[in-house]
Amino acid sequence: METTNKSKRLGDKSAKLNESVNLNVNLNVNEILFELKQVNQQFGRLQALADLDLQIRAGERVALVGSSGAGKSTLIRLLNGTLRPTGGEVWALGRCLSRLSPRQLRQAQQHIGTIYQQFHLVDSLAVIHNVNAGHLSHWSFAKALFSLIYPLEIETAATALRRVGIPEKLYERTDRLSGGQQQRVALARVLVQNPLVILADEPVSSLDPERSREIMALLRDLVTETGKTLVVSLHSIDLALHYCNRVIGLREGRMQFDAPADAVTKAMIEALYRL
Amino acid sequence: MDNKPLQTVPRPAWLHQRLRWALIALIAIAVSLCAVGLQPAIFNWNGLGQLWRFLAASGQPDLSAEFLAVVLRAALTTLAYAVCSTCLSLLIGAVGGLLASEVWWLAVLPHQNLHRSISSTIRMILAIPRAIHELIWGLFFVNILGLDPLVAILAIAIPYGAIVAKVFSELLDETPRQPLFALLNSGVPAANAFIYSLIPQAFLNFVSYAFYRFECSIRSAAVLGIIGAGGLGYEILLSLQSLRYHQLWTLFLALFVLNGAVDWGSAWLRHRLGSPTRLDLNLRRPTRSRKQSKPGDPLVLGAGIGLLALIPFSFWYVAADWTKLWSPRTATLLAEVGQAIWPPRLETLPQLGPLLLQTLAMSILAIAIAGMGGVLLAFPAARNFWSPNGLLAGHTTSGLGRIWAWTRLLLTRAFLLMARAIPAPIWALVALFVLFPGILPGAVALGIHNLGILGRLMAExxxxxxxxxxxxxxxxxxxxxxxxxxxxxPLTLTRFLAYILYRWEVCTRETVIVGLVGAGGLGRLLTEQLSSFDYQNLLVTLAGFVVLTFVVDWISGTARRALR
Known part of the structure; x- marks a missing residue:
């Protein structure tokens, strides 16, 4: 089965623009989206990741679990190309990220959306601008500048906000929103960016349990509806098992296990968190 | 996604509050520019040769041993003035700050509900010495005390004392009060309770602000040299008037080094002490937890001892005649002034209106130059921006790119330091080479000087x-x-604007000092009246000026609140 022409499904301007920069991304379900080959990551003396081999295929929902400092965030940063491995290769969308020119890297990154624990939004801007930031990889400077004064592409932003459940916040200042609402804004930004894969770095760690479930459900639905791929690092095993179909356990920078969600046992989890 | 009719939120008014302020600012700048255009002639092309000779001399400063000795003495004088006046202003500020704080009166008069009215009255009184520039104080004290180092010290210490008092009182009022009231409620006298709670709590903020004041008083001490108080400012004026440009550049370099050393040293010490940045202080942000230095850090200890040793040295070096403060002659002269000042004469009133508007226009243009330049230069001057591993840097930076990035950083910082190290009146004299007296040379001079200050703050x-x-x-x-x-x-602009607006208030006060050298505005009238002992008219002019600064403070405050 093919997820053929992305533009048919997306049907909006951004997809056409994406094609016009000739990205050449034709992915099949089950095609390899990410591949890590013997990846090592060293921060000074700290070995954050060691000898990691990993494949992530299109359409998967992968949870990264493990205690703090196990290398989950580092892995996410390697996958979205903001970090270069000190050893080994990271392949994304059929390209080796560390061999790309800055321009090629940016083109690849357009297809990778990231969500963060601290939301990483610009607090002092209205929600509309933070959502519109999803367009920035293909907007011209003039358009982006004009939009800051007179917001453009309201329809797209409003649709995205409606999808994440806060349509009324369109013109609100971002720092007036609650944590859960801010994470929804970050989700709307990713929706507007319309990537092939969504990476989420502990997206619910600063939210209460009820808000966490809402956001995770939203994430899962968004991903399954549009056939995207999800890689999410989580503190909570329950959330991982409930919302993902593959779980990767990391411990001190090494892969402890990599299993389908329904094959993860209590013993595996206890081994992962054992002191 | 579904096809339900979209219920979009209505678009907010196009002309929202921020945009309205932006429009007001643009109109104000345009009107001020028109005011410049009213002058019959603006550019004096005949001065180009002079300007060129001045610039060309920068290549070969006068480095003869005998002149270097002069420069060293002058630099020491300026430094000593700054140290003495900072000490004095901190003393005034500590007492004034306590008395102007709400919490002090709340502690002393717990049940009378008077604390707010008393503290705001004292704050209002403090606003008047603050509104009057050091130079006016200096000219006034010259009339009373004659040419004595005391003039320079008092002229800085009085307005600075008032500023420090205001800031200290605000810091005290913003410090959490629970520990204080815990002590007060258990019967500890107010003074003892303060030194065991609020004062140690706010101490790092005080220290940080004191260093910042010291940086400012170095610049003020240089300016005061111009009215004859000695030091680098005085030597610069002498060399400039006798057209010895080679000497001028040596003196500029000395100012550059002195200011650079003080700015750097103060930043280093504040960092070492883990005290809040100026940003936190000025913008009233809660201090973030920063790395505190270990007690007994030998470097900090050494610097502290050195600084403490500098104080008696400075008082000895300036050799001020403190007896003049209580001499009968001073008392007589002061009494005479008191008599001469009343009743105020209103004959200059018709002249006052246009001059006030001119001064306002000058301050607006000056802050426009400083603000725009500051925003442009803040980014290349910031360590985390274009430099390797900076915010905008990519993964790979070639060796050459690295060198270029550092050169750009250092050059920008050197330019900013030069701009703020050289006093505004000196910039005004340089501007007067090619500009006829009026609003523009004053605005350019103030603009360049404040650009140096704003650029550094914005880089932070x-x-x-x-x-x-x-x-x-x-x-x-x-x-x-x-x-x-x-x-x-979006993240920096609001803070930039807050700083620009705050600096605009300072700029308005500083218009006086460029007026002194003939760059126009109210400053010229003020200095004329002061030097001709025309106190009756002076009072009216001064009142007009104080009102103008209050109006500017009010506009700036309102705009800052709206932009927050």
């Missing part, structure tokens, strides 16, 4: 920037210009 804002939104946009493949537009500018 950039260095303090929250990197997370930028990281997020970068991960999404956004190019550098758009990264700047959506990730950097």
């Amino acid at each position: 804002v950039v260095e303090d920037l929250d990197p997370r939104p930028v990281v997020a946009l970068k991960a999404q493949g956004v190019t550098a210009p758009l990264l700047f537009l959506y990730g950097v500018l």
Whole structure:
């Protein structure tokens, strides 16, 4: 089965623009989206990741679990190309990220959306601008500048906000929103960016349990509806098992296990968190 | 996605509050520019040769041993003035700050509900010495005390004392009060309770602010040299008037080194002590937890001892005649002034209106120059921006790119330091080479000087920037210009504007000092009246000026609140 022409499904301007920069991304379900080959990551003396081999295929929902400092965030940063491995290769969308020119890297990154624990939004801007930031990889400077004064592409932003459940916040200042609402804004930004894969770095760690479930459900639905791929690092095993179909356990920078969600046992989890 | 009819939120008014302020600012700048255009002639092309000779001399400063000795003595004088006046102003500020704080009166008069009215009255009284520039104080004290180092020290210490008092009182009022009231409620006298709670709590903020004041008083001490108080400012004026440009550049270099050393040393010490940045102090942000130095850090200890030793040295070096403060002659002269000042004469009133508007226009143009230049230069001057591993840097930086990045950083910083190290009146004299007296040379001079100050403050804002939104946009493949537009500018611009507005108040006060050298505005009238002992008219002019600064303070405060 093919997820053929992305533009048919997306049907909006951004997809056409994406094609016009000739990205050449034709992915099949089950095609390899990410591949890590013997990846090592060293921060000074700290070995954050060691000898990691990993494949992530299109359409998967992968949870990264493990205690703090196990290398989950580092892995996410390697996958979205903001970090270069000190050893080994990271392949994304059929390209080796560390061999790309800055321009090629940016083109690849357009297809990778990231969500963060601290939301990483610009607090002092209205929600509309933070959502519109999803367009920035293909907007011209003039358009982006004009939009800051007179917001453009309201329809797209409003649709995205409606999808994440806060349509009324369109013109609100971002720092007036609650944590859960801010994470929804970050989700709307990713929706507007319309990537092939969504990476989420502990997206619910600063939210209460009820808000966490809402956001995770939203994430899962968004991903399954549009056939995207999800890689999410989580503190909570329950959330991982409930919302993902593959779980990767990391411990001190090494892969402890990599299993389908329904094959993860209590013993595996206890081994992962054992002191 | 579904096809239900979209219920979009109505678009907010196009002309929202921020945009309205932007329009007001643009109109104000345009009107001020028109005021410049009213002058019959603006540019004096005949002065180009002079300007060129002045600039050409920068290549060969006068480094003869005998002149260097002069420069060293002058630099020491300026430094000593700054140390003495900072000490005095901190003393005034500590007492005044306590008396102007709400919490002190709340502690002393617990049940009378008077604390707010008393403290705001004292704050209001303090606003008057603050509104009058050091130079006016200096000229006034010259009339009373004659040419004595005391003049320079008092002229800085009085307005600075009032400023320090205001800031200290605000710091005291913003410090959490629970520990204080815990002590007070258990019967501890107010003074003892203060030194065991609020004062130690706020101490690091006080220290940080004191260093910042010291940086400012170095610049003020140089300016005061111009009215004859000695030091680098005085030597610069002498060399400039006798057209010895080679000497001038030596003196500029001395100012550059002195200011650079003080700015750097103060920043280093504040950093070492873990005290809040100026940003936190000025913008009243809660201090973030910073790395505190270990007690007994030998470097800090050494610096502290050195600083303490500098104080008696400075008082000895300036050799001020303190007896003049209580001599009968001073008392007589003061009494005479008191008699001469009343009743105020209103004959200059018709002249006053246009001059006030001119002064306002000058301050607006000056802050426009300083603000725009500051915003442009803040980014290349910030350590975390274009430099390798900076916010906008990519993964790979070649060796050459690295060198270029550091050169750009150092050059920008050197330019900013030069701009603020040289006093505004000196910049005005330089501007007068090619500009006829009027609003423009004053605005250019103040603009350049304040650009140096604003650029540094703004670079600190950039260095303090929250990197997370930028990281997020970068991960999404956004190019550098758009990264700047959506990730950097929105986060920095509000703070930049707050600083610009705050500095505009200072600029308005400083218009006096460029007026002194003939650059126009109210300053010229003030200095004429002061030097001709025309106190009756002076009182009216001064009142007009104080009202103008209050109006500017009010506009600036309102705008800052609206932009927050």
